[in-house]
Amino acid sequence: MSRDIVAEVREAVAAVPAGSVASYGDIAERIGTSPRQVGRAMGLLGEGVPWWRIVRADGTPATCHEGQAPRLLATEGTPMRGTRVDMRRARHRGEPPVPPTP
Template identity: 75%
Template sequence: MSFVDAVREAVATIPAGAVASYGEVGAHLGLGPRQVGRAMSLLGEDVPWWRVVYADGTPASCHEGRAPALLAEEGTPMRGARVDLARARHHWPL
């Protein structure tokens, strides 16, 4: 399986209302955050890309800045313009 496919599968498991940072997705897969970012740039709209955020909770700015609205639609806990990571962080099963 390619690292792009691995990122696709991992991101698809993040439930609505939850998020993971690029680094957390990478740690789950044994990749670096930049590799995750590269893979994310190759994925289409069929993957919930808006559920992957920066380490400080800032939503992605790609896709014409739609991430904050999509996160709000899902009821993702926010602290101002950033995701409240303490409440919204996704944890993969061990």
């Protein structure tokens, strides 16, 4: 049975609560793939997923969607340090990784 990486990324992204963020690497670790694969899958998620809550490891918000991520993060009260997310305060640790189903 093949994995549906897009569905796994969608589920992991949806689990990040408002006011918190996860890095591409955090999501990759949770689902057992690479940050690059997470980035590719993010581009296929469509509407209804809080894409702005996924940031680079240094806290830099996404630049897609006409640069709306910083505004959306601010609206949710996400802790910031200048133009970057304060990863120490805002990082969502989530649940421990679940091994992929064979």
